Amino acid sequence: MPAQLRLLIEVVARACKLISHTVGKGALDNLLGQLDIENVQGEIQKKLDVISNDILLEANEWGGHLAALASEEMETIHLIPHRYPKGEYQLVYDPIDGSSNIDVNGIVGTIFSVLRAPEEASGREVTEQDFLQLGRNQVAAGYAIYGPQTVLVLTVGTGVFGVTLDREMGSWMLTHERMSIPVSTREFAINMSNARHWAPPVQRYINECLVGQTGPRGVDFNMRWMASMVGDVHSNLTRGGVFLYPWDARHTDRAGKLRLMYEANPIGMLVEQAGGAATDGLRRILDITPTGLHQRVGVILGSREEVERITCYHREDT
Numbered sequence: 001m002p003a004q005l006r007l008l009i010e011v012v013a014r015a016c017k018l019i020s021h022t023v024g025k026g027a028l029d030n031l032l033g034q035l036d037i038e039n040v041q042g043e044i045q046k047k048l049d050v051i052s053n054d055i056l057l058e059a060n061e062w063g064g065h066l067a068a069l070a071s072e073e074m075e076t077i078h079l080i081p082h083r084y085p086k087g088e089y090q091l092v093y094d095p096i097d098g099s100s101n102i103d104v105n106g107i108v109g110t111i112f113s114v115l116r117a118p119e120e121a122s123g124r125e126v127t128e129q130d131f132l133q134l135g136r137n138q139v140a141a142g143y144a145i146y147g148p149q150t151v152l153v154l155t156v157g158t159g160v161f162g163v164t165l166d167r168e169m170g171s172w173m174l175t176h177e178r179m180s181i182p183v184s185t186r187e188f189a190i191n192m193s194n195a196r197h198w199a200p201p202v203q204r205y206i207n208e209c210l211v212g213q214t215g216p217r218g219v220d221f222n223m224r225w226m227a228s229m230v231g232d233v234h235s236n237l238t239r240g241g242v243f244l245y246p247w248d249a250r251h252t253d254r255a256g257k258l259r260l261m262y263e264a265n266p267i268g269m270l271v272e273q274a275g276g277a278a279t280d281g282l283r284r285i286l287d288i289t290p291t292g293l294h295q296r297v298g299v300i301l302g303s304r305e306e307v308e309r310i311t312c313y314h315r316e317d318t
């Protein structure tokens with residue numbers, strides 16, 4: 001792995017350590033609740049969204065490994081100020097995924113993706129356009145999950161590894177070597193309250209799961225919904241499962257709720273590296289050409305057999 005990339009990942013991991021500590025303080029440091037401001041997506045920002053965004057920004061800005069950063073919480077890209085050295089990578093992140101869980105002490109996480117700045121950008125400032133790269137060109141991707149344990153799950157394109165934060169020592173310990181998603185599963189994760197909006201292929205799939213043993217699948221399915229993609233994906237990576245946040249009747253152009261650049265792409269890369277699959281119902285997530293930094297996309301990922309089945313239902317429906 002190039003030294004600059006290693007340094008970058010170490011800095012991100014250090015920032016995640018601080019976010020983990022901050023998330024853990026909650027009401028003790030008056031960190032719960034929301035601010036009276038909206039982010040670029042029109043969502044009210046939580047205090048921890050903003051604090052975590054700043055933690056990642058400040059940790060990475062001066063290290064010399066980045067050309068620019070982009071985040072769910074910032075309208076456009078953040079260039080490295082001229083007073084700091086510039087590097088060859090671009091970092092994209094969602095500082096707090098699952099923000100609605102903050103106040104209820106539920107699972108939240110940080111998701112990040114590393115891109116290489118285009119070579120032709122070496123003599124100039126990078127632009128937002130330089131960030132709009134295919135997910136398959138990511139050089140690294142990962143998430144930190146802040147649950148009963150803080151675990152950082154990472155890929156640099158050679159499999160998936162997890163390190164757990166030893167809170168007494170303040171260091172990361174390798175605890176999950178070569179994580180892999182079982183090919184088959186009997187568990188799905190979806191927000192069932194959106195059922196009336198789903199497209200027919202999703203209705204078909206979930207209905208078949210719900211019918212259980214007596215239906216076409218011939219087996220009973222279990223459901224999980226943590227309201228945090230990182231939480232549900234960590235479950236997929238640990239014991240298998242399929243996670244869906246599909247586009248539905250409320251979305252135009254097959255845009256779902258989740259964001260391509262800093263949610264679907266990094267998680268898609270991790271899932272594929274762990275032997276799973278990730279599509280938007282019709283296209284492989286990592287092959288979708290991004291048209292905007294905050295672009296949204298439908299997401300179906302996890303155990304390969306189920307993702308293939310759901311994708312097949314979508315193809316039959318077109």
Ligand code: AHM
Binds near residue numbers: 097098100228229258
């Ligand atoms: P966020 O990054 O603003 O927190 O939004 C992403 C989250 C995902 O983690 C989760 O799967 C989904 O939104 C839950 O949304 P909802 O409760 O609206 O179904």
Ligand code: MG
Binds near residue numbers: 049099
């Ligand atoms: Mg968020």
